[in-house]
Amino acid sequence: MKANKTYIYIALLLVFLSCNSKKETEVTQKPEYLDDIGDTTFNPALDNANFKFCDSTNVLHKRASVAYTGGITAMEKELIKKYKKQPAFESFTGYFFIRFAVNCNNESGRFRWEIVDEEFKETSCPKALEEEIISTVKSLQQWNYPIYRGKSYDGYTFIIVKLKNGNILRS
Amino acid sequence: MKKILFTLGCFCTTLLFSQGNCLLYPEGSDARKACELAYEGKSLKQGSRESQEMFDSILKLNPEYDWAYMEKSVAYLKRGLIVEGLELLDKAVELEPRYNLPYRAYWHFQNRNYKLCIRDLERYYKLPNAFIYELTPGGDKDMRLLLAMSYAKEGNLQKGIETVQNCLKSYKRESDFGLVDYHILGMLYVKNKQYKKALEAFDKQLKMTEDYPDSYYYMGLAYKALNKPKEAKMHFEKAKDKFLDDSHIRNGYLCYKVYYSDVLDEIDALSE
Known part of the structure; x- marks a missing residue:
């Protein structure tokens, strides 16, 4: 009986230690950062393999230096013209923050996005709406790579698509 | 000051x-x-x-x-x-x-x-310790102007205009005004269809700077609405010239921003 009790104590102690060591690992675990916030590594499940950076070691993170021919007005006009709204989209009001890169050949790729509600909290929307917005943004062809201090670069940028009851709102 | x-x-x-x-x-x-x-x-x-x-x-x-x-x-x-x-x-x-x-x-x-x-x-x-003259991070605009433009964007143009007016009233003399403060007032007047008041505000804006293409564009819109197509076209042309001048002021953080293509569209519309 005494031996049984000892086994139980040892087992409890081991359980306690294992829980404690897991907690320790969680506390000391450091977040893993890429070289720069917003760097987007190639993901074969998401990305077009034909999109290449001209110099992947030096991609600019200067949003304003990536322009659209005709400015934001032209970009939004094109976006709204191409967007095919469905009745089911009317349930959504919120924002798409869509990040992507433009390479030195003016091609866009590495699209990633966050969908947030009116409180800027992460949310979801009808799958068909998400696909429509992302495919429409991917179809925009008039991006211009950044020129910074007289030199051409690949660059990251992002756009915000604001929707009210499924309609895209202009800036 | x-x-x-x-x-x-x-x-x-x-x-x-x-x-x-x-x-x-x-x-x-x-x-x-x-x-x-x-x-x-x-x-x-x-x-x-x-x-x-x-x-x-x-x-x-x-x-x-x-x-x-x-x-x-x-x-x-x-x-x-x-x-x-x-x-x-x-x-x-x-x-x-x-x-x-x-x-x-x-x-x-x-x-x-x-x-x-x-x-x-x-x-x-x-807040009891709020600083009334709080500026945007770049230091070029009073935060109350962002508040005013936000009211306007949310559909309350009158409250937006009043907020700009109160902000401008809090300054002690003309030299206190920011570079595009009167532009914002004029722009909100145009949005609120108060075209004559808009032109008065833009007159003051042009005394601050003549290098902001957006101001000429909104003046063009005001003249157009007042049925003065000749003056409207002249101001749209001025906006176009300013956009082509490398030293023009960029529109920074504003709403109702103007782009070169907007100006060209207005010129085309008046030429038809």
């Missing part, structure tokens, strides 16, 4: 974007060490791994250091990672609303969430 305001603005911007005085913390305390680490890390590139790891080390030493949360959020917000950026900035606001509410409001404005911008700024100006 304008110089005083600018200096005050710079001082506030410095307060907002500085680590604070480390000597205020007890010697040898983690809070002092966190503050000193922040000074040491100032040269690190914003958004770099080294920079983010430095913020983590600072926050490990002092989890109540609002400046570190705010500063860590910047790279995320500048790069479109809204969820991650706001998670950090919200924490900074929770710890120290006085210094961080205007900055969060600025980002809400930039990200076109005018409701949240209004909510943050109304809360800010009700």
Whole structure:
């Protein structure tokens, strides 16, 4: 009986230690950062393999230096013209923050996005709406790579698509 | 007076974007060490791994250091990672609303969430220690102008106009005005279909600077609405010329921004 009790104590102690060591690992675990916030590594499940950076070691993170021919007005006009709204989209009001890169050949790729509600909290929307917005943004062809201090670069940028009851709102 | 305001603005911007005085913390305390680490890390590139790891080390030493949360959020917000950026900035606001509410409001404005911008700024100006002349992070605009434009974007143009008027009234003399303050007033008048008042505001704006193409565009719209197509076209042409002049003022953080293509569209429409 005494031996049984000892086994139980040892087992409890081991359980306690294992829980404690897991907690320790969680506390000391450091977040893993890429070289720069917003760097987007190639993901074969998401990305077009034909999109290449001209110099992947030096991609600019200067949003304003990536322009659209005709400015934001032209970009939004094109976006709204191409967007095919469905009745089911009317349930959504919120924002798409869509990040992507433009390479030195003016091609866009590495699209990633966050969908947030009116409180800027992460949310979801009808799958068909998400696909429509992302495919429409991917179809925009008039991006211009950044020129910074007289030199051409690949660059990251992002756009915000604001929707009210499924309609895209202009800036 | 304008110089005083600018200096005050710079001082506030410095307060907002500085680590604070480390000597205020007890010697040898983690809070002092966190503050000193922040000074040491100032040269690190914003958004770099080294920079983010430095913020983590600072926050490990002092989890109540609002400046570190705010500063860590910047790279995320500048790069479109809204969820991650706001998670950090919200924490900074929770710890120290006085210094961080205007900055969060600025980002809400930039990200076109005018409701949240209004909510943050109304809360800010009700604080007992709010600084009425709080400027945007770049130091070029009174935050009350962002509030005014947010009211306008939310459909309350009259309240927007009144907010600009009250802001401008709080300045003591003409030289206190910012470079595009009258432009914002004129622009809101145009949106509110008060075209004559808009032109009066733009007259004052042109005394501030003649290098802002957007002003000529809105003047063109006002003349067009007043059925003066000749004057309208002349102003659209001026806007076009200004856009082509490399030294023109860029439109910065404004709503109802004007682009070159908008001007060309108006000229084409009047030429038909």
